[in-house]
Amino acid sequence: QKEVEQNSGPLSVPEGAIASLNCTYSDRGSQSFFWYRQYSGKSPELIMFIYSNGDKEDGRFTAQLNKASQYVSLLIRDSQPSDSATYLCAVSFGAGNMLTFGGGTRLMVKP
Amino acid sequence: SQTIHQWPATLVQPVGSPLSLECTVEGTSNPNLYWYRQAAGRGLQLLFYSVGIGQISSEVPQNLSASRPQDRQFILSSKKLLLSDSGFYLCAWRQVGYTFGSGTRLTVV
Numbered sequence: 779q780k781e782v783e784q785n786s787g788p789l790s791v792p793e794g795a796i797a798s799l800n801c802t803y804s805d806r807g808s809q810s811f812f813w814y815r816q817y818s819g820k821s822p823e824l825i826m827f828i829y830s831n832g833d834k835e836d837g838r839f840t841a842q843l844n845k846a847s848q849y850v851s852l853l854i855r856d857s858q859p860s861d862s863a864t865y866l867c868a869v870s871f872g873a874g875n876m877l878t879f880g881g882g883t884r885l886m887v888k889p
Numbered sequence: 890s891q892t893i894h895q896w897p898a899t900l901v902q903p904v905g906s907p908l909s910l911e912c913t914v915e916g917t918s919n920p921n922l923y924w925y926r927q928a929a930g931r932g933l934q935l936l937f938y939s940v941g942i943g944q945i946s947s948e949v950p951q952n953l954s955a956s957r958p959q960d961r962q963f964i965l966s967s968k969k970l971l972l973s974d975s976g977f978y979l980c981a982w983r984q985v986g987y988t989f990g991s992g993t994r995l996t997v998v
Contacts, residue, residue, distance in 0.1 A: 810986075814986075819994075820991075821991055822979075822987075822989050823989070824985070824986045824987070824988070827985055866932075868986065868987075876923075876935070877986065879933045881931070
């Protein structure tokens with residue numbers, strides 16, 4: 779059974795710091811990796827995706843993928859209180875396949 | 890542009906009552922569609938997915954059912970709601986990853 783694991787948190791960081799969110803997955807054949815942000819009471823929104831080993835940067839967000847270690851992470855630089863949310867990691871075997879979601883990590887950014 | 894609509898936003902229903910939640914997608918054809926449920930403070934649970942009209946796959950045995958009467962319409966139903974059916978119901982379609990609708994918060998009382 780394919781599994782995606784995340785620490786539920788909460789992860790508390792001060793404003794302006796780097797928040798590091800981690801995710802591990804069990805299916806070594808996984809090819810597509812996604813990070814979603816979910817504010818309380820709202821639906822998840824896609825913020826990053828990564829397919830290749832290494833880093834992918836988009837503004838304050840950096841996704842990091844290490845397929846050998848079956849590990850994907852999300853770094854948020856210069857964290858803001860508005861970044862406080864639950865971050866969901868999702869993994870797919872292929873471009874057209876279903877996503878398997880982790881349980882999410884709750885991030886709290888304190889002013 | 891491509892959008893996904895989901896309604897109603899909130900719903901309070903008594904135990905034993907029927908349920909119908911609707912999801913429609915605009916701006917695309919033959920989308921892969923999904924129904925998820927999220928219980929309070931919990932992760933996403935896949936309920937049903939559909940790759941085309943009349944094609945429904947169920948992931949969890951329960952008193953819910955789904956139908957896809959049209960290419961861009963996906964309906965979640967129940968004949969008799971249980972207390973345990975309370976939760977946040979999300980429709981999604983597959984693009985790069987999933988795009989989720991705004992969700993329906995269902996409270997069964």
